[in-house]
Amino acid sequence: xxxxxxxxxxxxxxxxxxxxxxxxxxxxxxxxxxxxxxxxxxxxxxxxxxxxxxxxxxxxxxxxxxxxxxxxxxxxxxxxxxxxxxxxxxxxxxxxxxxxx
Amino acid sequence: xxxxxxxxxxxxxxxxxxxxxxxxxxxxxxxxxxxxxxxxxxxxxxxxxxxxxxxxxxxxxxxxxxxxxxxxxxxxxxxxxxxxxxxxxxxxxxxxxxxxxxxxxxxxxxxxxxxxxxxxxxxxxxxxxxxxxxxxxxxxxxxxxxxxxxxxxxxxxxxxxxxxxxxxxxxxxxxxxxxxxxxxxxxxxxxxxxxxxxxxxxxxxxxxxxxxxxxxxxxxxxxxxxxxxxxxxxxxxxxxxxxxxxxxxxxxxxxxxxxxxxxxxxxxxxxxxxxxxxxxxxxxxxxxxxxxxxxxxxxxxxxxxxxxxxxxxxxxxxxxxxxxxxxxxxxxxxxxxxxxxxxxxxxxxxxxxxxxxxxxxxxxxxxxxxxxxxxxxxxxxxxxxxxxxxxxxxxxxxxxxxxxxxxxxxxxxxxxxxxxxxxxxxxxxxxxxxxxxxxxxxxxxxxxxxxxxxxxxx
Ligand SMILES: Cc1cc2nc3c(=O)[nH]c(=O)nc-3n(C[C@H](O)[C@H](O)[C@H](O)COP(=O)(O)OP(=O)(O)OC[C@H]3O[C@@H](n4cnc5c(N)ncnc54)[C@H](O)[C@@H]3O)c2cc1C
Ligand code: SF4
Ligand code: SF4
Numbered sequence: 001x002x003x004x005x006x007x008x009x010x011x012x013x014x015x016x017x018x019x020x021x022x023x024x025x026x027x028x029x030x031x032x033x034x035x036x037x038x039x040x041x042x043x044x045x046x047x048x049x050x051x052x053x054x055x056x057x058x059x060x061x062x063x064x065x066x067x068x069x070x071x072x073x074x075x076x077x078x079x080x081x082x083x084x085x086x087x088x089x090x091x092x093x094x095x096x097x098x099x100x101x
Numbered sequence: 102x103x104x105x106x107x108x109x110x111x112x113x114x115x116x117x118x119x120x121x122x123x124x125x126x127x128x129x130x131x132x133x134x135x136x137x138x139x140x141x142x143x144x145x146x147x148x149x150x151x152x153x154x155x156x157x158x159x160x161x162x163x164x165x166x167x168x169x170x171x172x173x174x175x176x177x178x179x180x181x182x183x184x185x186x187x188x189x190x191x192x193x194x195x196x197x198x199x200x201x202x203x204x205x206x207x208x209x210x211x212x213x214x215x216x217x218x219x220x221x222x223x224x225x226x227x228x229x230x231x232x233x234x235x236x237x238x239x240x241x242x243x244x245x246x247x248x249x250x251x252x253x254x255x256x257x258x259x260x261x262x263x264x265x266x267x268x269x270x271x272x273x274x275x276x277x278x279x280x281x282x283x284x285x286x287x288x289x290x291x292x293x294x295x296x297x298x299x300x301x302x303x304x305x306x307x308x309x310x311x312x313x314x315x316x317x318x319x320x321x322x323x324x325x326x327x328x329x330x331x332x333x334x335x336x337x338x339x340x341x342x343x344x345x346x347x348x349x350x351x352x353x354x355x356x357x358x359x360x361x362x363x364x365x366x367x368x369x370x371x372x373x374x375x376x377x378x379x380x381x382x383x384x385x386x387x388x389x390x391x392x393x394x395x396x397x398x399x400x401x402x403x404x405x406x407x408x409x410x411x412x413x414x415x416x417x418x419x420x421x422x423x424x425x426x427x428x429x430x431x432x433x434x435x436x437x438x439x440x441x442x443x444x445x446x447x448x449x450x451x452x453x454x455x456x457x458x459x460x461x462x463x464x465x466x467x468x469x470x471x472x473x474x475x476x477x478x479x480x481x482x483x484x485x486x487x488x489x490x491x492x493x494x495x496x497x498x499x500x501x502x503x504x505x506x507x508x509x510x511x512x513x514x515x516x517x518x519x520x521x522x523x524x525x526x527x528x529x530x531x532x533x534x535x536x537x538x539x540x541x542x543x544x545x546x547x548x549x550x551x552x553x554x555x556x557x558x559x
Contacts, residue, residue, distance in 0.1 A: 001162075019485070020478035022121065022166045041165045044313055045478030048350055059316055060353070084485075101346060 001058035002037045003044065004072045006065045008054035008099055009033055012092035015085045017046035017055060027079035028086070036076035037069075052101050105201060105500045106135035111178070112495060113506040115200040117187045117434075119143040120150020121477045122467025123206035124170040125484035131176050133492055139179045140200070140507045144186040145239065146522040146554040147530060148174070150208055152477060153547075154238040157264040158279035159271065161544055166477055174524050180507055182514075183522035184551065190519045191510060193436030197462050199509035201500040202491055205437060205446055205453070206484070209429035209468040213444075215256065219384030220425075223247075228257070228265050228426035235268055235289070237282035237547035247389075248292035250421020254393050256381055257426035258301035259309035260476075265424050266299050267317060270324035270373050280538060280545045297324075297373045298418055302409045304377045304400060305332065305358045306339035312353035319361060324371035328362040332377050341404040348405075378409065379416070384423060392419045429473035437463060445472050451487030452494075461499065464491055520555055530554050 005017075009032040017033070018026045025039035026046075035055075047055045056065060106112040112135050116123045119141050130137045147153060149167055156163050174181060185191060187207070196203045212227040214220060224247060233241030253269055255262050268276070273290040281289075301308050305328075308315075318326040333355070335343070343352045358375060366372065378398040385392050394417050398409035430444025438455040440447040446465045447454050453463035466487040467480045475483070494500070514521050522530075530548065538545035548554045 019482040022478035022481055023169050041162050042313075043163055043166075043476060043478055044311060045476050053346075053349060057313060060312065 118207035119148035129488035224390030235285035
């Protein structure tokens, strides 16, 4: 079982998810966030917080997003931890509207 | 300007309660620019609140949050005083003398009542008692649960109700490698329960389960989930609710109910029935619980604001045991304002208030601050907000004088013969628990009596 961030997060990086993560396992690059599967406790706290529904839990990952499991696992450990709320990326609101949220 | 919060005169904060909210408040304080000393007071010798004694034993991964709390507890500037009950062993007035600020993070340890006739019959229990019992909480060590009747009824459809139902639905094999308390496993392995009825006041679109907790009922070794397809009919308001994009969780839950309703039972020994739009009216029995009388409800009101009202149609379920899981309430502490109606400490952004006025020095976080909602992580954002209020007050020089912290409290505890437990002492208890677990193939075997924990220290 793994919880992952997927492409909806790209270009917006609202960090509502981070504030409720009990173990601070989100990491970030310039584009989006990733979850470190070795630290995440699969508590699902972050899932309902994400305004663009970018986060999925293990049993619920759509087939076309399955490759994100490996992407999260590879990238997260090499990136800085995101512990607190950050400013959304420029254009985040537009992107959110574009995604239909 | 006061110099509180500088290395010469550190900000001294007492935190009452060692659950998630206490630890996240600690984390936020230690991360701040101020120089801070924290003394955490906990009524049990063991820390971690409901992560230890609420979160289900078969959800071990969630308990890994403890690894973070353990790291926080070993930071400079932190001390733990376990086996100390605030309001009993130490008064709030004494904490005001020893510390600049006190954060109450003491959870919501009492239950809401159904307020119906028969509620106190033998066989009628709170989910809290049962959860505390199977998780080895010393308060509930000697509770007795009679699992000899083939039916059990759970009132409520949130995650605590799911935990109770799942523990009753699982086989001994599914539980024996968890950290479930030994005494509970022994009783559960003799259980005669075959049918578990999980009753919700509102409809399948309003059940409070998370999809993940519900999904587990489809994957049990010896229990089939049962949902009646007719019970899944929705009024138009509920349809609107489920179609709303912001309500993805409930839509998933409804989809799972739908999937359960289409399964042909595979003939497993137990069945867990999810039933909706029913409210208990009365618990009936001569000397002990024999049946529960329920009234059928219908929903009225706007989408997302529908409430259940009785239709007058009555049904009954025979049962020997009932657990109510309809919410928690905090417990008042002398010297702290209490909101009787909501069962919380009234507050503005974590500052405790009395009749609308801020009470200096007193703060609150977690379930006792906002009521018993939200999961472990929810308390992180919540505690961060309280600490922000506290640090703002510090910057506005609300605090004066130097305080002595635990150095002031320890002599009081000693004269009162309170055997307080330090963090290194807890670590000894922890090591022994893990060792006794290993011998049985469990992650730990908890001590379930306070004396047993203290005995290994002296
Ligand atoms: C049965 C159950 C199952 C749950 N399962 C999950 C789950 O699967 N996933 C999830 O994320 N969340 C779960 N939760 C929710 C989670 O446990 C809570 O959100 C969280 O524990 C609340 O934290 P808290 O610090 O406010 O309170 P608590 O965890 O209750 O901590 C309060 C602490 O204060 C101490 N205390 C109380 N009074 C005093 C006093 N007077 N003096 C000193 N100390 C005192 C208590 O002993 C306790 O240690 C569950 C809750 C319950 C009840
Ligand atoms: S809340 Fe959603 S969009 Fe925002 S950072 Fe988290 S995963 Fe990305
Ligand atoms: S599931 Fe829980 S632990 Fe994992 S990333 Fe989300 S909030 Fe953090």
